[in-house]
Amino acid sequence: MNSLILSAFSRFLFALMLVVSLYILYRGHNDPGGGFVGGLMAAAGFAILAMADGVQAARRMVRVHPVALMGAGLVLALLSGLPGLVNRGSFLAHWWFHAGDFHSGTALAFDIGVYLAVLGGILALILRFYEEQPEA
Amino acid sequence: MLLAQAVLWPVAIPLATAALAACCWQRLAAQRAISAAGVLLMFAATLLLLWQVRAEGVQAVQFGGWAAPFGVSFVADRFSAAMAAITGLMAFATWLFGQADIRRREERAGFHPLFHGMLAGVNGAFLTGDIFNLYVWFEVMLITAMGLLVIGRTRAQLDGVLKYAVLNLFSTLIFLMAVALLYGVAGTLNMADLAVVLPQAGPSLTLTISALLLLCGFGIKAGYFPLFFWLPASYHTASITVAAIFAGLLTKVGVYACFRVFTLIFTVEGSGLREILAVMAACTMLFGVFGAAVQWDVRRILSFHIVSQIGYMLLGLAVATPAALAGGIFYIIHHIVVKANLFLLAGAIHRASGTFDLRQSGGLMRRSPLLAALFLVPALSLGGIPPLSGFWAKFMVIDASFRGGQGWLAAVALVTGILTLYSMTKIWMEAFWKDPLMPRPTARAVPAPMLAAIALLAAVTVAIGLQAEPFVAYAQSAAQALVDPSDYIAAVLGAVPAEGGAMAEPRP
Amino acid sequence: MELILALSIGVLGGSGVWLLMRPRTFQLIIGLSLLSYAVNLFIFSMGRFPVGRPPVLEPGTAGDPAQYADPLPQALVLTAIVIGFATTALFLVVMLAARGLTGGDHVDGRRQDH
Numbered sequence: 001m002n003s004l005i006l007s008a009f010s011r012f013l014f015a016l017m018l019v020v021s022l023y024i025l026y027r028g029h030n031d032p033g034g035g036f037v038g039g040l041m042a043a044a045g046f047a048i049l050a051m052a053d054g055v056q057a058a059r060r061m062v063r064v065h066p067v068a069l070m071g072a073g074l075v076l077a078l079l080s081g082l083p084g085l086v087n088r089g090s091f092l093a094h095w096w097f098h099a100g101d102f103h104s105g106t107a108l109a110f111d112i113g114v115y116l117a118v119l120g121g122i123l124a125l126i127l128r129f130y131e132e133q134p135e136a
Numbered sequence: 137m138l139l140a141q142a143v144l145w146p147v148a149i150p151l152a153t154a155a156l157a158a159c160c161w162q163r164l165a166a167q168r169a170i171s172a173a174g175v176l177l178m179f180a181a182t183l184l185l186l187w188q189v190r191a192e193g194v195q196a197v198q199f200g201g202w203a204a205p206f207g208v209s210f211v212a213d214r215f216s217a218a219m220a221a222i223t224g225l226m227a228f229a230t231w232l233f234g235q236a237d238i239r240r241r242e243e244r245a246g247f248h249p250l251f252h253g254m255l256a257g258v259n260g261a262f263l264t265g266d267i268f269n270l271y272v273w274f275e276v277m278l279i280t281a282m283g284l285l286v287i288g289r290t291r292a293q294l295d296g297v298l299k300y301a302v303l304n305l306f307s308t309l310i311f312l313m314a315v316a317l318l319y320g321v322a323g324t325l326n327m328a329d330l331a332v333v334l335p336q337a338g339p340s341l342t343l344t345i346s347a348l349l350l351l352c353g354f355g356i357k358a359g360y361f362p363l364f365f366w367l368p369a370s371y372h373t374a375s376i377t378v379a380a381i382f383a384g385l386l387t388k389v390g391v392y393a394c395f396r397v398f399t400l401i402f403t404v405e406g407s408g409l410r411e412i413l414a415v416m417a418a419c420t421m422l423f424g425v426f427g428a429a430v431q432w433d434v435r436r437i438l439s440f441h442i443v444s445q446i447g448y449m450l451l452g453l454a455v456a457t458p459a460a461l462a463g464g465i466f467y468i469i470h471h472i473v474v475k476a477n478l479f480l481l482a483g484a485i486h487r488a489s490g491t492f493d494l495r496q497s498g499g500l501m502r503r504s505p506l507l508a509a510l511f512l513v514p515a516l517s518l519g520g521i522p523p524l525s526g527f528w529a530k531f532m533v534i535d536a537s538f539r540g541g542q543g544w545l546a547a548v549a550l551v552t553g554i555l556t557l558y559s560m561t562k563i564w565m566e567a568f569w570k571d572p573l574m575p576r577p578t579a580r581a582v583p584a585p586m587l588a589a590i591a592l593l594a595a596v597t598v599a600i601g602l603q604a605e606p607f608v609a610y611a612q613s614a615a616q617a618l619v620d621p622s623d624y625i626a627a628v629l630g631a632v633p634a635e636g637g638a639m640a641e642p643r644p
Numbered sequence: 645m646e647l648i649l650a651l652s653i654g655v656l657g658g659s660g661v662w663l664l665m666r667p668r669t670f671q672l673i674i675g676l677s678l679l680s681y682a683v684n685l686f687i688f689s690m691g692r693f694p695v696g697r698p699p700v701l702e703p704g705t706a707g708d709p710a711q712y713a714d715p716l717p718q719a720l721v722l723t724a725i726v727i728g729f730a731t732t733a734l735f736l737v738v739m740l741a742a743r744g745l746t747g748g749d750h751v752d753g754r755r756q757d758h
Contacts (some may be wrong), residue, residue, distance in 0.1 A: 078152050078155065084200070090199060093199075128740075132744065275730075282734055291742075291745050294742040298669065301735055306664070
């Protein structure tokens with residue numbers, strides 16, 4: 001797509017969406033949000049980049065292959081379930097840390113895993129869609 | 137931790153393997169190594185689970201530290217542990233075969249992550265104790281199976297996957313509706329809890345509809361009579377490694393789900409389901425075997441035989457006496473080994489004669505007598521010739537249906553057995569016995585990994601046949617646990633405290 | 645409220661089934677999506693319809709279950725939506741590949757006049 005406005009703003013929009021997606025990922029701990037929504041939003045950011053600057057530019061921006069990203073997310077999500085096995089004998093029973101108003105735990109690692117998996121999965125599909133040549 | 141969580145590993149290991157293999161997307165060597173390690177570890181984990189269940193009875197774990205009816209449970213009783221173990225064996229055998237069969241192009245398209253993802257889905261479906269979770273594993277299985285089917289990106293495969301995907305997606309939607317109805321009536325999704333709550337709720341129209349929807353949804357997945365047409369239309373398009381694991385495992389997940397749901401949550405006895413199931417079983421057997429009779433492609437013949445063999449398992453469920461259920465369970469185990477082996481043999485025949493079309497091939501008896509001998513084992517076993525595993529399987533279900541007062545079903549089963557033998561004879565005569573029409577340029581020697589995988593599964597078939605006693609006893613005790621699920625329910629809902637922290641303590 | 649929900653489920657389901665009968669893959673995908681929406685609404689309806697009640701308990705209160713909405717169907721629908729999304733997307737990739745190979749979107753892979 002060749003649109004001056006889109007390509008001028010794509011970088012800005014991309015950065016904005018990535019930051020907001022990270023915020024949504026973090027606040028998903030206790031409020032609406034979370035890894036899935038955040039991952040979708042980040043994927044949308046990359047999709048805008050792909051639309052404006054081409055699929056290759058978006059692929060370069062992701063650096064690793066989207067499927068590898070998906071795998072990494074899944075690994076992280078699985079690993080985050082292991083600590084619960086140690087002390088409570090239950091997979092995915094999360095550990096929690098509290099410091100004043102700050103709460104976090106292994107659940108955040110799980111959410112980051114979901115974020116990466118969703119981002120990778122959606123990107124793998126979307127970039128594939130963009131690359132499909134329209135019928136000649 | 138390793139033992140107390142034995143139910144977890146058969147699902148967690150393939151899932152982790154798939155994830156790690158996906159991480160190394162562009163490094164095929166690393167993917168191969170991870171895949172090999174994953175297959176071996178998972179096989180070991182399933183054997184460990186089987187051993188654990190035999191030694192200590194039903195195993196249950198809860199996720200997330202939530203006590204039973206609220207969180208997701210994983211349960212392994214004797215039936216599901218056996219299914220998981222056979223999945224491990226299948227994974228190992230097809231992986232071995234795949235060493236010589238999978239092409240680089242297919243590996244690059246993601247064979248390893250998809251293969252292990254599918255294994256995770258299959259084991260998850262076998263081990264979950266939550267009916268909604270069962271839906272999730274079905275979908276994991278479906279998505280990865282779709283990927284595996286189109287891995288070669290040929291036109292036939294895309295055509296096959298369309299039929300496969302649409303029908304299976306439709307079936308999961310039906311299944312989901314049944315789950316929603318169950319939740320509306322019982323307010324719980326834990327299968328053990330459902331088994332407790334539903335008898336109190338009493339029979340109602342909603343429950344009847346739910347049961348029929350479940351039968352329909354699982355029926356499409358398993359390939360029961362009016363719903364099987366997608367199966368022969370898609371399985372033969374996949375590469376042979378994939379087709380073998382599909383033929384062995386995927387439909388059997390549907391059968392397993394039927395066995396689980398219609399013993400634990402609903403009962404066949406006195407609910408009017410028996411007549412429906414009996415007619416479906418008879419038609420499944422006959423239509424499958426007649427469909428196979430007119431085919432000339434080895435893979436299509438075998439696909440139709442999957443359908444007809446599913447009928448025998450359904451027969452076990454329809455009669456629903458402990459003996460019949462034991463026969464059904466034994467049949468499933470026997471069938472998975474034999475059918476996957478036959479598909480692997482089809483691949484070997486293709487390698488040796490250059491074609492899947494029986495009319496074109498021939499002369500294999502002279503050219504590779506070892507392959508011919510190996511073919512005889514699963515083929516005769518499928519036809520039910522003693523002393524192979526198929527004889528005992530058929531004997532158990534047919535005997536049970538005579539005793540259960542369903543003599544006509546037994547008659548249908550016997551006729552189907554003869555016709556099965558006809559198909560196997562056809563493959564034997566055409567591919568091995570007769571002289572080839574012309575020497576084919578694409579014919580090659582069968583590589584060692586292929587023969588090793590086939591020999592392994594053939595050995596298992598012979599072993600089950602010659603040493604049937606422990607397997608039969610195991611199937612009988614598994615069936616007994618299906619008829620009387622009190623141990624299953626107690627293990628999940630925590631009536632009996634388990635040692636070593638296997639049971640999650642309730643959340644503070 | 646019940647009537648509206650029942651009608652939407654019916655219309656979505658009916659349209660979905662009709663589209664499933666069509667000979668083109670794109671119609672199949674839309675049909676499957678509509679059907680899954682119908683099923684999702686159906687699951688949602690199994691949690692009854694308490695209008696304007698929260699599904700999450702207030703902190704520190706035991707709470708009367710009658711005053712709250714059932715959160716489980718919402719979680720189930722969310723899961724079903726996510727999975728449905730994944731299957732639809734994957735299906736779309738397959739269909740696009742099929743279109744690239746056959747040059748059409750007919751379910752039998754043949755170009756026919758309709």
